Amino acid sequence: MRTLTDLEYLKLTRFQRLGYSVLRFFYSIPGRFVKLGKGIWNGIRKCGLGIAGECRDIVQTFVRGDWKTRVSYLVMGFGSIARGQILRGLLFLLFEGVFIFYMIASGAKWLSLFGTLGTVEQGRVYDEVKDVYVTVEGDNSFKILLYGILTIIFCIAFIYTWRLNVKQNKIGQELQEQGKRLKSAKDDLRSLVDEEFHKTLLALPLTGILIFTVLPILFMILVAFTSYDGVNNGYSKLFTWIGLDNFNALITLADSSGNSLSYTFGEVLTWTLIWAFFATFTNYFLGMLVALAINKKGIRFKKMWRGILVLTMAVPQFISLLYISHMFDKTGVVNNVLMNLGWITTRIDFWANGDTARLLVILINVWVGIPYLMLIITGVLMNIPQDLYESARIDGANAFQQYQKITLPYVLFVTGPYLLTSFTGNINNFNVIYLLTGSVKANPTLTVNGQFVKSTDLLITWLFNLTTGATANYKLACTIGIFIFIVIAIISLIVYNILPSNKNEEDFS
Amino acid sequence: MSIEEMKTNSRVRKLVKETERANRTKGRHMSLSKQRRLSNTVIYIILTILVIVWLIPFFFLLLDSLKCDVAADGVTRVTWQSDNIFPRKWGFDNYVDLFTRTSFFRWFTNTTIVGLATAVLQTGMVLLMSYTLSRLRFRGRKFLMNFMLILGMFPGFLSMILLYKLLSDWGMTQQNSIVGLILVYCASSGMGYYISKGFFDTIPRSLDEAARIDGATRAQVFGKIILPLSKPILIYTILTAFMAPWGDFMFASYIAHSTDIGKNVAVGLRDLISTSSGMADHYTWFCAGGVIVAIPITILFMLLQRYYVEGVTGGAVKG
Numbered sequence: 001m002r003t004l005t006d007l008e009y010l011k012l013t014r015f016q017r018l019g020y021s022v023l024r025f026f027y028s029i030p031g032r033f034v035k036l037g038k039g040i041w042n043g044i045r046k047c048g049l050g051i052a053g054e055c056r057d058i059v060q061t062f063v064r065g066d067w068k069t070r071v072s073y074l075v076m077g078f079g080s081i082a083r084g085q086i087l088r089g090l091l092f093l094l095f096e097g098v099f100i101f102y103m104i105a106s107g108a109k110w111l112s113l114f115g116t117l118g119t120v121e122q123g124r125v126y127d128e129v130k131d132v133y134v135t136v137e138g139d140n141s142f143k144i145l146l147y148g149i150l151t152i153i154f155c156i157a158f159i160y161t162w163r164l165n166v167k168q169n170k171i172g173q174e175l176q177e178q179g180k181r182l183k184s185a186k187d188d189l190r191s192l193v194d195e196e197f198h199k200t201l202l203a204l205p206l207t208g209i210l211i212f213t214v215l216p217i218l219f220m221i222l223v224a225f226t227s228y229d230g231v232n233n234g235y236s237k238l239f240t241w242i243g244l245d246n247f248n249a250l251i252t253l254a255d256s257s258g259n260s261l262s263y264t265f266g267e268v269l270t271w272t273l274i275w276a277f278f279a280t281f282t283n284y285f286l287g288m289l290v291a292l293a294i295n296k297k298g299i300r301f302k303k304m305w306r307g308i309l310v311l312t313m314a315v316p317q318f319i320s321l322l323y324i325s326h327m328f329d330k331t332g333v334v335n336n337v338l339m340n341l342g343w344i345t346t347r348i349d350f351w352a353n354g355d356t357a358r359l360l361v362i363l364i365n366v367w368v369g370i371p372y373l374m375l376i377i378t379g380v381l382m383n384i385p386q387d388l389y390e391s392a393r394i395d396g397a398n399a400f401q402q403y404q405k406i407t408l409p410y411v412l413f414v415t416g417p418y419l420l421t422s423f424t425g426n427i428n429n430f431n432v433i434y435l436l437t438g439s440v441k442a443n444p445t446l447t448v449n450g451q452f453v454k455s456t457d458l459l460i461t462w463l464f465n466l467t468t469g470a471t472a473n474y475k476l477a478c479t480i481g482i483f484i485f486i487v488i489a490i491i492s493l494i495v496y497n498i499l500p501s502n503k504n505e506e507d508f509s
Numbered sequence: 510m511s512i513e514e515m516k517t518n519s520r521v522r523k524l525v526k527e528t529e530r531a532n533r534t535k536g537r538h539m540s541l542s543k544q545r546r547l548s549n550t551v552i553y554i555i556l557t558i559l560v561i562v563w564l565i566p567f568f569f570l571l572l573d574s575l576k577c578d579v580a581a582d583g584v585t586r587v588t589w590q591s592d593n594i595f596p597r598k599w600g601f602d603n604y605v606d607l608f609t610r611t612s613f614f615r616w617f618t619n620t621t622i623v624g625l626a627t628a629v630l631q632t633g634m635v636l637l638m639s640y641t642l643s644r645l646r647f648r649g650r651k652f653l654m655n656f657m658l659i660l661g662m663f664p665g666f667l668s669m670i671l672l673y674k675l676l677s678d679w680g681m682t683q684q685n686s687i688v689g690l691i692l693v694y695c696a697s698s699g700m701g702y703y704i705s706k707g708f709f710d711t712i713p714r715s716l717d718e719a720a721r722i723d724g725a726t727r728a729q730v731f732g733k734i735i736l737p738l739s740k741p742i743l744i745y746t747i748l749t750a751f752m753a754p755w756g757d758f759m760f761a762s763y764i765a766h767s768t769d770i771g772k773n774v775a776v777g778l779r780d781l782i783s784t785s786s787g788m789a790d791h792y793t794w795f796c797a798g799g800v801i802v803a804i805p806i807t808i809l810f811m812l813l814q815r816y817y818v819e820g821v822t823g824g825a826v827k828g
Contacts, residue, residue, distance in 0.1 A: 142674065193726050198645045202641055204633075206699070208634065213696075213700065299553070309560070310814060310818070313810075315803045319799040323569075336594045367563065434759075463664065467669065485663045485664070489662050
């Protein structure tokens with residue numbers, strides 16, 4: 001595809017420009033794959049070279065090193081202590097001690113079981129003395145998986161620290177040979193509030209993220225390759241590695257008559273994307289209209305209109321959503337009012353039909369979303385330079401033209417990134433769907449393995465239902481989780497490449 | 510051209526422009542103002558309808574919570590959803606029942622404690638993260654940001670499969686769900702640094718540099734210069750952090766699903782009307798609970814609304 005020059009590009013209308021960038025993106029896909037391949041190859045090469053370099057450095061340090069350095073290869077931190085950096089040395093030594101103790105005490109055992117996730121089933125043995133059957137604990141696949149991951153992480157951390165220790169020795173030795181003073185413990189501590197301040201600040205948040213996000217996500221990814229569910233729960237019945245079976249079950253097409261995992265997955269995924277699209281764009285454009293109406297010149301009580309809409313956001317969602325959901329029940333407020341007005345004679349069950357339920361959910365989501373969007377867009381509108389409108393008015397542009405040529409492009413440009421985050425947020429919009437659709441009946445054609453699925457279920461609510469109850473199916477939930485990740489990553493990548501407002505973070509300072 | 514000439518020149522140009530504009534508006538003056546008045550009236554009508562639609566659920570919520578109807582047998586209180594719009598008998602019985610016959614008070618205190626703790630801890634985490642990423646430049650910064658972006662694409666709820674096991678091993682679930690919930694909400698909250706980083710990005714870096722030249726350490730710059738300047742974003746972060754636990758259903762229902770005293774308000778009140786818990790017939794109690802929860806939160810929100818609006822608009826624009 002021909003790349004347009006700047007001048008030609010500027011001649012295009014807005015929609016042509018958008019089409020142009022979309023087309024360019026799709027044309028560039030093969031090139032991107034080549035680039036990706038090259039990038040991966042380069043990465044591997046760099047990695048290999050890096051490791052080789054590190055190894056060479058380690059050997060060289062050993063050959064050139066004095067006896068203090070050489071002893072440090074076995075006893076970490078020895079060199080540092082011998083050179084007077086006692087605090088550093090002690091920390092190294094302590095780390096090594098803990099590591100060795102842990103590996104002997106339990107680490108080695110977890111690592112050896114990691115390949116099979118346990119072999120000894122829980123058994124019942126007849127106790128002759130007491131004359132009863134006693135349960136004998138077997139292996140616990142869950143624990144093996146968890147501690148296996150932890151042990152591997154610990155090993156990597158140990159290798160890294162050991163390398164750090166060697167490096168420290170090299171630096172220390174060189175500095176001493178040049179007759180320079182080594183950093184004292186006091187210097188180290190002071191640098192933690194100055195040059196190395198980021199380490200101090202990030203220590204706590206990153207530890208939290210590591211334990212409460214990274215570790216569980218690693219665990220989740222691995223579970224997707226096992227047979228972990230409510231029955232094979234790891235202690236009364238072991239689970240084990242099953243390769244890609246879970247992924248195959250989700251994507252291989254069985255017959256399209258329904259009640260197969262892949263059929264349900266396809267239906268739910270389609271609805272999730274439809275929902276995310278409509279939920280995002282109905283809110284966005286209606287929210288923009290409301291914002292424009294409130295901010296129109298000559299409209300009075302602006303603060304009051306805005307205030308009332310914003311107040312509805314203050315009420316916790318579970319109250320408003322649960323209540324609205326029940327307003328549409330058969331004995332709910334809506335039916336009551338309609339009956340009293342005499343508009344209907346039989347009560348309508350809004351939630352009975354899957355399609356009306358879907359429509360209703362999107363409509364109610366407008367109620368939820370408009371105040372928020374109204375706020376955001378009001379903020380953007382206030383930032384539009386007023387002289388733009390002034391000159392447009394002098395040139396004789398009417399209100400609609402002003403909207404089309406100034407307001408819309410400006411708002412779209414500035415809120416582009418927000419649209420993306422709100423789209424991905426809607427894919428995972430648990431609260432709205434789960435709280436609203438409590439009265440929706442399960443769709444029988446989507447039921448699979450005895451698990452009920454509603455027409456309105458998103459991937460995230462399906463996943464939630466899969467992790468609760470006696471029929472929990474963790475392996476499936478984790479596989480779906482990985483698919484959600486893939487979907488969001490792809491969408492983000494595409495949108496990020498098309499959006500005009502890929503702004504540099506430094507621009508705002 | 511002399512300066513004098515230029516001045517008159519520009520004055521003339523201004524005059525011409527003004528007369529032009531006056532001429533143009535004179536012809537359409539009447540119709541324009543009429544048109545505007547008409548369109549404004551339409552907008553007023555639309556806005557009024559909107560406001561009514563947005564307030565209607567709360568109006569009916571209040572009505573339902575005041576229903577003290579008695580069933581046909583003359584004894585049984587109607588606590589289920591009934592088909593009359595207005596209460597047949599008004600009263601506060603539902604509110605009394607809520608406190609005497611359910612563990613509502615306990616749920617309310619649970620949520621308040623969790624909310625307060627989350628407000629403090631989460632604000633601290635977010636502040637540390639966003640400040641560091643915005644003001645300090647260090648090796649691995651870009652990598653860290655991309656890494657967290659990718660982490661955020663995984664559905665966070667799935668971490669509960671592991672976390673639930675861990676937390677229950679440590680005794681932080683069910684009855685003791687408060688500690689568990691606080692940990693779940695706060696531990697990795699550093700990942701939500703975007704909005705407040707956007708704020709810090711707008712504070713000129715020359716301020717930092719000036720202080721650094723004067724001999725302040727980075728820690729002093731943070732404590733004495735940046736922190737006092739960031740009051741709006743601080744309040745925004747505290748407010749959103751405090752309000753989040755009040756609306757959370759997902760994590761709370763997972764951590765405290767089989768106990769009554771460990772629930773938060775969302776789970777507790779939901780179970781009053783969910784069919785699966787066998788308590789489906791306490792609809793009016795749910796409404797009363799909703800009103801009690803909504804009032805303090807709404808008042809708090811109203812007081813701090815200015816900061817909230819600032820945070821939302823600023824955050825979305827800066828991305």
